[in-house]
Amino acid sequence: MDIRVPRLAEGVESATVANILVAEGATIERDQVVLELETEKAVGPIPSPGAGKVAKIHVKSGDQVQVGQVLISVTVEGAADQAKKEEPARASVKSSAIAAAQAAAPVRENAAAPGADAHRYESRSGFPPPAAPSVRKIAQELGIDLTRVKGSERGGRIALQDLKAYIAALQEAAAAPAPSRETPPPAAKGVDFSKWGPVEKKRMSALRRTVAQRMVESWTTIPHITQMDEADITNLLALMKKYGPRFEKKGTHLTFTPLAMKAAAAALKKYPIFNSSFDEATGEIIYKRYYHLGVAVDTDAGLIVPVVRDVDQKTIFSLSLELNTLVERTRQRKVSLEELQGGTFSISNQGGIGGGHFTPIVNKPEVAVLGLGRAALKPLVKDKKTETRMMLPLALSYDHRVIDGANAVRFVRELIQALENFSENELKEWRG
Amino acid sequence: MEAIKAEIVVVGAGPGGYVAAFYAADKGKKVVLVDRDKRLGGVCLNAGCIPSKALLHATGMIREAEASQARGISFGAPKIQLDKLRAWKDSVLDKLGQGLSGLSQKRGVQVLQGRGHFEDSQNLRVETSEGQKFVHFEKAIIAVGSRPAMPAAFDLGNPRVMTSTEALELEEIPRNLLVVGGGYIGMELGTVYATLGSSVAMVEALSSTLVGIDSDLVRPVMRFAEKAFKEIRLNTKVVKMATSGKQIKVTLAVDGKQIEESYDRVLVSVGRAPNCKDLGLENTKVTLDDKGFVQVNAQRQTADPNIYAIGDVAGGALLAHKASKEAKIAVEAIAGEASSFDGVVIPAVVFTDPEVAWCGLTEVEAKEKGIKVEVARFPWAASGRALTLDRTDGLTKLIIEPETERLLGVGIVGHGAGELIGEGVLAVQMGATARDIAESVHPHPTLSETLMECAEAFYGTSPHTAPRKKS
Numbered sequence: 001m002d003i004r005v006p007r008l009a010e011g012v013e014s015a016t017v018a019n020i021l022v023a024e025g026a027t028i029e030r031d032q033v034v035l036e037l038e039t040e041k042a043v044g045p046i047p048s049p050g051a052g053k054v055a056k057i058h059v060k061s062g063d064q065v066q067v068g069q070v071l072i073s074v075t076v077e078g079a080a081d082q083a084k085k086e087e088p089a090r091a092s093v094k095s096s097a098i099a100a101a102q103a104a105a106p107v108r109e110n111a112a113a114p115g116a117d118a119h120r121y122e123s124r125s126g127f128p129p130p131a132a133p134s135v136r137k138i139a140q141e142l143g144i145d146l147t148r149v150k151g152s153e154r155g156g157r158i159a160l161q162d163l164k165a166y167i168a169a170l171q172e173a174a175a176a177p178a179p180s181r182e183t184p185p186p187a188a189k190g191v192d193f194s195k196w197g198p199v200e201k202k203r204m205s206a207l208r209r210t211v212a213q214r215m216v217e218s219w220t221t222i223p224h225i226t227q228m229d230e231a232d233i234t235n236l237l238a239l240m241k242k243y244g245p246r247f248e249k250k251g252t253h254l255t256f257t258p259l260a261m262k263a264a265a266a267a268l269k270k271y272p273i274f275n276s277s278f279d280e281a282t283g284e285i286i287y288k289r290y291y292h293l294g295v296a297v298d299t300d301a302g303l304i305v306p307v308v309r310d311v312d313q314k315t316i317f318s319l320s321l322e323l324n325t326l327v328e329r330t331r332q333r334k335v336s337l338e339e340l341q342g343g344t345f346s347i348s349n350q351g352g353i354g355g356g357h358f359t360p361i362v363n364k365p366e367v368a369v370l371g372l373g374r375a376a377l378k379p380l381v382k383d384k385k386t387e388t389r390m391m392l393p394l395a396l397s398y399d400h401r402v403i404d405g406a407n408a409v410r411f412v413r414e415l416i417q418a419l420e421n422f423s424e425n426e427l428k429e430w431r432g
Numbered sequence: 433m434e435a436i437k438a439e440i441v442v443v444g445a446g447p448g449g450y451v452a453a454f455y456a457a458d459k460g461k462k463v464v465l466v467d468r469d470k471r472l473g474g475v476c477l478n479a480g481c482i483p484s485k486a487l488l489h490a491t492g493m494i495r496e497a498e499a500s501q502a503r504g505i506s507f508g509a510p511k512i513q514l515d516k517l518r519a520w521k522d523s524v525l526d527k528l529g530q531g532l533s534g535l536s537q538k539r540g541v542q543v544l545q546g547r548g549h550f551e552d553s554q555n556l557r558v559e560t561s562e563g564q565k566f567v568h569f570e571k572a573i574i575a576v577g578s579r580p581a582m583p584a585a586f587d588l589g590n591p592r593v594m595t596s597t598e599a600l601e602l603e604e605i606p607r608n609l610l611v612v613g614g615g616y617i618g619m620e621l622g623t624v625y626a627t628l629g630s631s632v633a634m635v636e637a638l639s640s641t642l643v644g645i646d647s648d649l650v651r652p653v654m655r656f657a658e659k660a661f662k663e664i665r666l667n668t669k670v671v672k673m674a675t676s677g678k679q680i681k682v683t684l685a686v687d688g689k690q691i692e693e694s695y696d697r698v699l700v701s702v703g704r705a706p707n708c709k710d711l712g713l714e715n716t717k718v719t720l721d722d723k724g725f726v727q728v729n730a731q732r733q734t735a736d737p738n739i740y741a742i743g744d745v746a747g748g749a750l751l752a753h754k755a756s757k758e759a760k761i762a763v764e765a766i767a768g769e770a771s772s773f774d775g776v777v778i779p780a781v782v783f784t785d786p787e788v789a790w791c792g793l794t795e796v797e798a799k800e801k802g803i804k805v806e807v808a809r810f811p812w813a814a815s816g817r818a819l820t821l822d823r824t825d826g827l828t829k830l831i832i833e834p835e836t837e838r839l840l841g842v843g844i845v846g847h848g849a850g851e852l853i854g855e856g857v858l859a860v861q862m863g864a865t866a867r868d869i870a871e872s873v874h875p876h877p878t879l880s881e882t883l884m885e886c887a888e889a890f891y892g893t894s895p896h897t898a899p900r901k902k903s
Contacts, residue, residue, distance in 0.1 A: 128775045130863020140770035155836040155865035
């Protein structure tokens with residue numbers, strides 16, 4: 001029995017071996033976690049699908065691995081004879097397909113894959129593409145959409161051969177040089193810092209490397225502008241003080257972030273361009289009709305941005321509940337990859353730590369990000385009278401390719417209005 | 433009391449439940465199987481598929497012997513020993529039930545006899561004869577099936593008003609029997625009793641029997657039923673039933689008039705209802721649709737992530753083999769494998785005389801959905817084998833997608849159609865074209881040739897039908 005890299009998540013091709021938790025010769029139980037893979041922004045445990053003895057570990061910590069790749073070979077005790085009998089017949093078809101699918105299968109299928117991508121099965125009867133149940137099953141396991149596979153047999157029926165050809169084409173497309181991604185700028189190499197004093201070298205974690213790669217990509221491809229302003233949240237803070245204890249009674253903390261999320265969702269609805277994405281390949285702007293907000297979480301390992309879905313449809317109470325557990329799970333690095341995807345706009349609230357205005361970096365493929373600092377008492381001149389009010393620093397960074405400065409001002413004004421005139425009723429809804 | 437721990441608990445041991453339990457055990461899961469009956473097998477084995485087919489086979493012999501007279505072989509009048517017939521039928525059920533018990537034991541599936549009741553999304557209470565037992569589970573599969581629907585107005589508490597369950601007990605051969613509902617259960621059991629000598633009348637509220645099945649497939653069955661039954665009243669409703677001595681007085685409404693008739697027994701076969709009550713589903717997140725069936729996704733997972741539902745209780749076609757397929761899909765989904773009910777071809781068979789069987793798309797459905805199809809037909813009067821069997825009352829047809837010539841559906845009426853449809857299922861599920869069927873050699877002389885000839889007829893090259901120009 002081989003333990004392979006499972007299909008990780010939509011669009012995730014590879015992972016880094018973070019920890020190997022067993023040694024060769026060790027006896028393992030079914031479902032025992034044998035190693036951990038670090039992918040994009042989460043660490044995933046890999047359990048053993050069966051009990052047995054670790055025969056060989058094919059990877060070491062820090063290795064880059066592809067979906068489908070063998071990580072650990074396990075000898076199944078007692079069942080060895082049976083396994084031998086069964087394996088060749090079943091495995092020959094499957095494993096060759098899986099081998100071919102290494103890295104290829106989970107490649108974003110809408111990525112340009114010449115030859116493979118040209119085909120789209122359309123049935124006037126509305127039936128799924130014709131294929132034997134065995135072929136259908138393999139496609140299911142590899143996460144391949146059969147409507148994209150061109151069948152070579154009578155009536156367009158898809159044979160195993162067709163599936164293999166499709167995977168090969170995907171593989172080719174995946175292997176083609178992906179511009180900008182794989183070529184990091186030449187680093188300052190070879191400087192021996194120890195000449196000037198004692199140093200300590202630490203390998204960058206996979207997470208840190210991912211963060212670095214993403215920041216470079218965002219910073220170099222997106223022309224950033226940051227719009228700054230301040231919101232008077234004196235009234236909102238008073239509301240929070242009033243409702244805080246009621247939230248405690250219902251079992252959760254009331255913090256500022258859910259309120260900011262709710263205000264942002266309202267502003268996004270009014271200015272949909274801020275909830276869009278820019279498809280550089282097609283030159284299209286994609287407006288999203290859902291409001292999934294990423295929330296930057298500071299963890300020991302680095303920045304992670306889990307996503308809260310359908311913020312516009314949730315109450316402050318349910319957002320608080322959800323956010324508090326999500327942040328906790330993110331800190332413990334227990335969030336799934338799916339929970340890190342699908343965001344339409346992000347919020348980075350530094351207020352808990354301190355800080356004023358700053359220039360957040362857009363979380364690509366989103367087009368805007370809101371940075372919040374810590375509110376402070378400031379003099380405010382109103383009707384020629386000076387009052388001291390709690391002022392919250394706001395910083396909205398946006399992608400100037402799709403958004404203009406005037407829109408940014410409007411969006412920020414809308415946001416300020418929403419925060420300054422926050423409806424108390426929103427804090428009274430307990431529907432969870 | 434210590435709860436029994438299970439990775440998977442299966443509630444209901446019919447053809448959905450026991451298949452799920454066995455398959456999960458084969459995959460190395462710790463499984464508990466709960467059923468209220470001592471004999472496993474559910475409705476299928478105890479009060480459905482198996483007993484009805486045993487009786488249909490046994491009584492079919494009577495008609496076969498009758499028909500034989502015209503071919504020069506006579507047996508004389510049949511002598512029916514009802515006790516012996518019933519005992520033989522029951523022995524079949526016992527054999528199959530014992531088989532299931534043995535198979536559970538061999539797999540280490542723990543069987544609890546009693547009613548299951550969900551306490552929450554992880555705990556099941558089972559009311560056994562030895563008191564309450566508790567099962568703490570990781571995942572549950574609900575497979576509690578359905579029961580014959582009995583409208584309150586007909587429920588007199590009189591054993592002379594039967595559902596299929598009682599009718600299969602074969603207590604007596606009533607002199608006259610009213611069958612309420614002309615669906616497949618009414619047709620099958622009406623056939624059994626008519627053959628045993630009852631004078632059978634059938635009433636159906638709609639304008640035809642076997643509603644939903646292509647009319648050309650129903651026609652031969654109707655021709656048989658019109659002869660075998662005393663009468664078939666369409667567009668007729670049963671308004672009232674009342675006990676009247678040793679009879680049931682039935683009030684019928686037809687053409688705005690009401691008539692009263694008396695019958696020795698009444699069989700109510702007006703559909704089936706899901707067994708969702710008293711399961712404690714309100715303590716879980718499971719949701720029901722407006723007809724009371726459990727709502728599930730393509731993996732057969734309910735709105736409660738820990739709970740799956742399969743078979744009749746999950747709605748769709750109420751068929752044993754559909755439940756068994758769903759059992760496998762649910763277990764695979766629980767085991768983390770990719771699995772889905774999408775694209776699964778489910779055949780259906782009505783065991784009337786002659787049998788009706790179909791799979792995939794029907795003509796009725798194609799019309800409803802506006803799907804353009806071509807239909808190739810091969811009447812059995814042109815089949816040598818049908819003639820030698822003296823059963824030319826048959827028809828084989830293929831529903832074909834015009835652009836690709838792919839088989840979308842197969843329909844058969846005729847002697848042994850239930851066995852023949854297997855090839856149709858394979859063809860449709862494999863995405864075969866009419867050409868594939870036409871070019872596969874079928875043995876002569878058999879009824880299976882009708883499939884090949886039908887495909888050839890589509891191309892206008894069947895040797896046994898008049899040439900047809902392919903449009």
